[in-house]
Amino acid sequence: ELEGKARYQQDQLARLTERLVAAESDDITKRLPIIKKMLGLDNLMEENTQLTTRVNELQRQLEEERAAKAQLTSEISTLSREQQRLEEWAGSVAAAQTPPPRGASAEHSGQAPAERAAAAD
Structure with a gap:
């Protein structure tokens, strides 16, 4: 009987613990x-998301500007050669x-002296 009570109490203790x-939880x-709200984590997480988006946009713009600069440099070089x-x-x-x-003198004119004389006549 004591064992039954002990088992019953253990079961109850296990259920109560669960x-x-x-x-x-x-x-x-x-x-x-x-x-999170008390610590301001929600705001920080939102701000971090916005900043990450902005950084990605700026990096994309920088890459586009670098490509445009390279294109212009190439065109300038081509035009300079032309x-x-x-x-x-x-x-x-x-x-x-x-x-x-x-x-x-004959060396400057490209004509021989006889040719110059004939041209002068």
């Missing part, structure tokens, strides 16, 4: 939002169209 653990779960080529071409055209000055 209920107590469940109640404490529920209590903590219910109190967690209150605790400008140099055109300046060289313009110089050679101008040199070809400029007649030699009067009385220039």
Whole structure:
């Protein structure tokens, strides 16, 4: 009979312990939002999310700007080479169209003395 009572009390103690653990767990779960609010964690978590979003947006913009800068640098380089080529071409055209000055030596005029004499006649 004593064993039966002891077993009964142990069972009751086990059930009460389970209920107590469940109640404490529920209590903590219910109190967690209150605790977070008291500590300001909800606001901090929201602010952290907003800041993370903003940082990601700024990083994306920076990458776009770097790509645009690289594109512009490439275009500037291409245009610079084209400008140099055109300046060289313009110089050679101008040199070809400029007649030699009067009385220039044969080496400057590109004509032999006999050709100059024939041209003068």
